[in-house]
Amino acid sequence: MELEPVIGLEIHVQLKTRTKLFCRCEAAFGDPPNTHTCPVCLGLPGALPVLNTKAVELGVRAALAINCTVNRASQFARKNYFYPDLPKGYQISQYDRPLASNGHLDAGEPAVRVRLTRLHLEEDAGKSMHEGFPDSDVRSYLDLNRCGVPLAEIVSEPDIRTPGQAHDFLTHLKTTLQYVDVSDCNMEEGSLRCDANVSLRLPGGPLPGYKVEVKNLNSFRNVQRALEYEIERQGKILRDGGEITRETRLYDADRGLTSSMRSKEEAHDYRYFPEPDLLPLEVTEEQIESIRATIPELFAEKSKRFADRYQLPGYDAAILASSKALADYFEECAVQSGNPKASSNWIMTEMMRELKNRTIDVPAFPISPASLALLIRRIDDGTITGKAAKEVFAILCEGGGDVDGIIKEKGLLQIQDDSAIEAAVAQVIQANPKPAEQYRNGKTATLGFLVGQVMKATGGRANPQKAGELLKRALS
Amino acid sequence: MNALLFATGSNILRPLRSDAVDIDYVARLAHLALSADEKARLGPQMAHILDWVRQMDEVTAADVPAASSAAMHLQFGRPDEPAPSLATEDALGNAPDGKAGLFRVPLIIER
Numbered sequence: 001m002e003l004e005p006v007i008g009l010e011i012h013v014q015l016k017t018r019t020k021l022f023c024r025c026e027a028a029f030g031d032p033p034n035t036h037t038c039p040v041c042l043g044l045p046g047a048l049p050v051l052n053t054k055a056v057e058l059g060v061r062a063a064l065a066i067n068c069t070v071n072r073a074s075q076f077a078r079k080n081y082f083y084p085d086l087p088k089g090y091q092i093s094q095y096d097r098p099l100a101s102n103g104h105l106d107a108g109e110p111a112v113r114v115r116l117t118r119l120h121l122e123e124d125a126g127k128s129m130h131e132g133f134p135d136s137d138v139r140s141y142l143d144l145n146r147c148g149v150p151l152a153e154i155v156s157e158p159d160i161r162t163p164g165q166a167h168d169f170l171t172h173l174k175t176t177l178q179y180v181d182v183s184d185c186n187m188e189e190g191s192l193r194c195d196a197n198v199s200l201r202l203p204g205g206p207l208p209g210y211k212v213e214v215k216n217l218n219s220f221r222n223v224q225r226a227l228e229y230e231i232e233r234q235g236k237i238l239r240d241g242g243e244i245t246r247e248t249r250l251y252d253a254d255r256g257l258t259s260s261m262r263s264k265e266e267a268h269d270y271r272y273f274p275e276p277d278l279l280p281l282e283v284t285e286e287q288i289e290s291i292r293a294t295i296p297e298l299f300a301e302k303s304k305r306f307a308d309r310y311q312l313p314g315y316d317a318a319i320l321a322s323s324k325a326l327a328d329y330f331e332e333c334a335v336q337s338g339n340p341k342a343s344s345n346w347i348m349t350e351m352m353r354e355l356k357n358r359t360i361d362v363p364a365f366p367i368s369p370a371s372l373a374l375l376i377r378r379i380d381d382g383t384i385t386g387k388a389a390k391e392v393f394a395i396l397c398e399g400g401g402d403v404d405g406i407i408k409e410k411g412l413l414q415i416q417d418d419s420a421i422e423a424a425v426a427q428v429i430q431a432n433p434k435p436a437e438q439y440r441n442g443k444t445a446t447l448g449f450l451v452g453q454v455m456k457a458t459g460g461r462a463n464p465q466k467a468g469e470l471l472k473r474a475l476s
Numbered sequence: 477m478n479a480l481l482f483a484t485g486s487n488i489l490r491p492l493r494s495d496a497v498d499i500d501y502v503a504r505l506a507h508l509a510l511s512a513d514e515k516a517r518l519g520p521q522m523a524h525i526l527d528w529v530r531q532m533d534e535v536t537a538a539d540v541p542a543a544s545s546a547a548m549h550l551q552f553g554r555p556d557e558p559a560p561s562l563a564t565e566d567a568l569g570n571a572p573d574g575k576a577g578l579f580r581v582p583l584i585i586e587r
């Protein structure tokens with residue numbers, strides 16, 4: 001029996017505000033516990049929430065970037081449940097009137113459209129700790145710094161069919177939200193969190209009558225793995241004629257499996273009702289349009305434009321457009337150097353390697369796009385060879401000086417004088433009689449080796465083409 | 477789940493019939509251990525409150541938008557500027573138990 005997975009995702013992203021959603025405590029990450037609380041976010045009696053307009057703005061921005069319709073009127077609602085990380089006894093969220101609805105993202109190759117049901121605003125809960133204290137067998141500890149921090153919750157329709165598609169979708173969503181600068185989307189710091197709903201059906205059949213929610217997914221890779229495990233598990237049960245009940249399961253990354261959450265922990269009946277302390281939220285058409293006007297060119301458009309305008313392979317264009325910072329870097333370098341292809345090559349190989357080795361992001365990269373552009377121009381105008389350029393690049397990476405200064409200081413100017421190269425050629429042929437003989441006997445592949453030797457002998461300053469020509473002439 | 481106090485769905489504030497109040501269920505959701513006496517007393521009280529709220533049904537016309545004349549316009553919200561928070565010891569001072577800058581509560585997971 002062939003079965004088809006039906007997958008929907010729920011994503012929470014922390015909006016990049018300075019303060020919390022309903023109070024003026026700082027929304028900072030990593031500070032000492034319980035240093036950012038006040039009567040509002042502690043849920044003390046009589047304290048009233050006041051809405052942070054920046055969070056609404058960022059929510060609208062996010063909604064527009066994922067092609068949602070922003071609802072002119074929306075409403076906050078109380079989601080009631082008792083848990084110590086929620087001191088008020090309810091979370092202020094949005095229920096039947098969310099900030100935005102009906103969006104979509106096209107992700108993957110070939111692109112799959114994932115419809116997005118809604119985007120709504122809500123406040124985060126505090127952080128509870130159950131391990132590592134002498135009395136952890138009987139006590140839990142709470143840090144309420146995160147309590148009240150603004151989140152946007154994005155809910156997808158069950159349009160995803162494979163774990164790989166889920167991964168592609170999440171990657172694209174993250175790129176998009178980072179492009180519009182609404183969230184850091186850092187899963188390790190918890191500024192992006194994902195839960196998945198998954199069930200199986202006969203291919204093309206009606207939606208299954210159950211769904212299993214999988215939580216505790218702390219990386220995109222784990223979302224994919226957990227879904228793979230869950231599809232396998234559910235398939236086995238269904239093929240054996242069993243039934244699957246609606247439940248919540250936790251993913252255990254170490255053991256690579258999901259296990260049922262105790263039913264007691266999920267026995268919630270949230271009893272949403274309109275938040276009486278907050279008026280319905282209205283966003284005017286003008287406000288929506290003025291936010292829309294600030295949305296930059298997004299990934300899909302940009303990678304297509306890079307491929308078209310700069311004549312790059314689609315794969316390269318997609319990598320260069322994968323983050324706004326990298327895309328901006330590339331474009332500045334391409335324009336200033338007048339050589340997009342070389343800019344792409346330098347960025348995709350040398351720069352990417354440095355970023356990886358140093359585990360840094362583009363903004364922390366020590367070479368400015370203008371410097372890299374100048375370096376490329378110096379190759380193109382014959383001042384230095386590509387080999388010498390790599391030496392300059394390495395020095396620039398260490399934060400040392402400017403391109404022309406380094407070329408001068410290190411004596412890297414390309415040898416313009418043919419006689420100097422001819423001397424090196426003669427020397428190389430004499431020192432390597434065997435390869436030279438092989439070349440003469442028709443094994444032309446040895447030329448590359450000999451060119452390499454000439455480059456070495458000239459400290460990388462010979463033009464390799466010129467060296468090849470002179471070698472050929474000398475060996476003919 | 478039977479006998480919800482409020483039905484969920486688009487009409488989120490729809491009290492069910494008062495005799496449908498399941499005081500055991502409500503107490504369980506609220507983490508309250510009620511005695512039989514309390515249940516006997518509070519069940520009817522709750523039903524009475526709901527009956528009172530139900531009068532809203534008679535005056536609320538479906539075509540009147542919620543609080544249309546008093547909506548929160550974005551420009552009247554609060555700017556995103558931090559203000560000082562409570563000192564940690566003040567924040568903890570209102571809680572029954574705390575230690576090392578953290579609130580301390582009975583273990584909230586099962587081991």
Ligand SMILES: [Zn+2]
Pocket residue numbers: 020023024025036037038039040041042148
């Ligand atoms: Zn606060």
